[in-house]
Amino acid sequence: MADSSMGGALGGATRSSGETLLFLTDDQLRRGIEAMFxxxxxxxxxxxxxxxxxxxxxxxxxxxxxxxxxxxxxxxxxxxxxxxxxxxxxxxxxxxxxxxxxxxxxxxxxxxxxxxxxxxxxxxxxxxxxxxxxxxxxxxxxxxGPEAVAGFQQVLQQIMDPKMRTHFDQLKEGS
Amino acid sequence: MADSSMGGALGGATRSSGETLLFLTDDQLRRGIEAMFxxxxxxxxxxxxxxxxxxxxxxxxxxxxxxxxxxxxxxxxxxxxxxxxxxxxxxxxxxxxxxxxxxxxxxxxxxxxxxxxxxxxxxxxxxxxxxxxxxxxxxxxxxxGPEAVAGFQQVLQQIMDPKMRTHFDQLKEGS
DNA sequence: TTGGAAAGTCAACAAGGCTGACATAAACTG
DNA sequence: CAGTTTATGTCAGCCTTGTTGACTTTCCAA
Missing domain, CATH: 1.10.10.10 (Winged helix-like DNA-binding domain superfamily/Winged helix DNA-binding domain)
Structure with missing residues (x-):
């Protein structure tokens, strides 16, 4: 559809000067959503x-x-x-x-x-x-590779509900 | 349990000389599994x-x-x-x-x-x-951040069944 | 023209969510 | 001690979403 990579994605995201922020386009987000599925x-x-x-x-x-x-x-x-x-x-x-x-x-x-x-x-x-x-x-x-794995973990943790992240973090210690 | 970070994780993984490969321990894998959940x-x-x-x-x-x-x-x-x-x-x-x-x-x-x-x-x-x-x-x-997102995408693509990856890749082109 | 693919329908069933109601035992509280 | 709260279990019933199997209709293609 014609509406991809527009909308609110970049509107309020220009605060970080210099960064491209192309990873925050609706198109990239959709890729992530489908990848999760x-x-x-x-x-x-x-x-x-x-x-x-x-x-x-x-x-x-x-x-x-x-x-x-x-x-x-x-x-x-x-x-x-x-x-x-x-x-x-x-x-x-x-x-x-x-x-x-x-x-x-x-x-x-x-x-x-x-x-x-x-x-x-x-x-x-x-x-x-x-x-x-x-x-x-x-x-x-x-x-x-290890860098990708680190990023994988970071993003997943951010996707979680805060309450679930607490459970996740508590599980870290045990072992 | 006592069996974490042992088993087959590192057994056959010492081929890449120099790399630590600590990201392939059973413990790290378990973290990824729980993060996915x-x-x-x-x-x-x-x-x-x-x-x-x-x-x-x-x-x-x-x-x-x-x-x-x-x-x-x-x-x-x-x-x-x-x-x-x-x-x-x-x-x-x-x-x-x-x-x-x-x-x-x-x-x-x-x-x-x-x-x-x-x-x-x-x-x-x-x-x-x-x-x-x-x-x-x-x-x-x-x-x-962007690097983490790139890693997130990479790992997710590897987790997919090959057939599903094909579907995923085909969706890439359309827009 | 006929075989088979594509699509739809009906029936029956199972897993695994949910709500609500109720029972029991144990712990806590005034 | 009486009353309340908490932890757990259980029964009944409902919904969504998955499954298999059988069957029909449509219609393309050999």
Whole structure:
């Protein structure tokens, strides 16, 4: 269409003297939007295939991922990170517990809380899923190089909602 | 967990003499994976809110976006880009046509084909949705700077499936 | 003229979101 | 101690958006 690379993109952006700011055109932004769409599909494709075999879905993967990342996490904390309702999470969690992939322990200090951990079997699946996803990311990182990866991380962090960035930053420390 | 920054990450990656390659550790890859997850949520959040008011969903947004991008596209082409079944797309397309946002015209050369275009009303909604999404991207780009944006694009392109990268590249030319 | 591609339709189903209502136990508070 | 809040779980029902399978209509092309 004729309206690309116009609009508000450059209007208020001439504050940085000297910089071209061509990376802020509507056209460049659209490229980024479409890249996010296509890349996210690739990003989830490999785990999705593995999960489909075991009749799990992306929701199970997300739960497994974050329980692995923050072992002993509570249901409430997981709810906050995943940004879904407790009913939605509970459905997923229930099947994972029934299937013996996740263990739910009553809290010691606060007996209302449930602390979640992966069982041996859960850790096995986590490893398969994360390795499949890492494989693609590793290839992408390798091709793009370290500077590109740094930029990739920077932009993604800026795209996040502030609240989600907090979660993201908190995950940084653990390991 | 104790298994981070080990495994296959560095094993076969010592070919580039001199380079540190620390950006290929499992830990860095995991950071990228989590960044993709959180960022994608932010990426879709603004359009999602607008769509919810009009009782449309993300699927409608995707259809509107790509019809806007490639006016007169056929159903089959759209199917290929979106990667869903024709039944799924058809349901979305039907409501958009019924609501007068999309126009479906029988092909001239090949009368089996339907050529899709946004109506005036469809273009209005497209503009609202894309501007909301661009606003966030623009802020992110501005904060991260041009070099980061270049890296962001590079890595995303590498994450895509080859077939999707072809679609992505073909969209580049049109404007 | 006939085979097959393109498009559309109907039915049925599943995953995974959502809301609302309600139950229980535990912790906290006045 | 009574009442309230918090954490969790569960039931029921709804929506969107994905799937498969079967079938029809249209119509291009060999």
């Amino acid at each position: 296509f890349a996210y599909r690739g990003f989830t494709a490999d785990p999705d295939r593995i999960l489909a075999e075991k009749s799990y879905g992306r929701a199970h993967h997300r739960a497994i991922h974050f329980i692995h990342r923050t072992p002993g996490t509570t249901v409430n904390n997981l709810l906050d990170i995943l940004g879904v309702t407790k009913q939605s999470l509970n459905r997923v969690l229930r099947t994972l517990i029934e299937d013996g992939l996740v263990q739910s322990k009553i809290g010691v200090k606060d007996r209302r809380e449930r602390h979640l951990n992966l069982t041996e079997e859960g850790q096995e699946l986590e490893k398969i899923l994360s390795e499949a996803q890492r494989k693609r990311m590793r290839a992408a990182y390798r091709e793009a | 959180f960022a994608y949520r932010g990426f879709t959040a603004d359009p999602d809110r607008i769509l919810a008011e009009k009782s449309y969903g993300r699927a409608h947004h995707r259809a509107i976006h790509f019809i806007h991008r490639t006016p007169g596209t056929t159903v089959n082409n759209l199917l290929d880009i979106l990667g869903v079944t024709k039944q799924s797309l058809n349901r979305v397309l039907r409501t958009l046509i019924e609501d007068g946002l999309v126009q479906s015209k029988i092909g001239v050369k090949d009368r089996r084909e339907r050529h899709l275009n946004l109506t005036e009303e469809g273009q209005e909604l497209e503009k609202i949705l894309s501007e909301a999404q661009r606003k966030r991207m623009r802020a992110a780009y501005r904060e991260a």
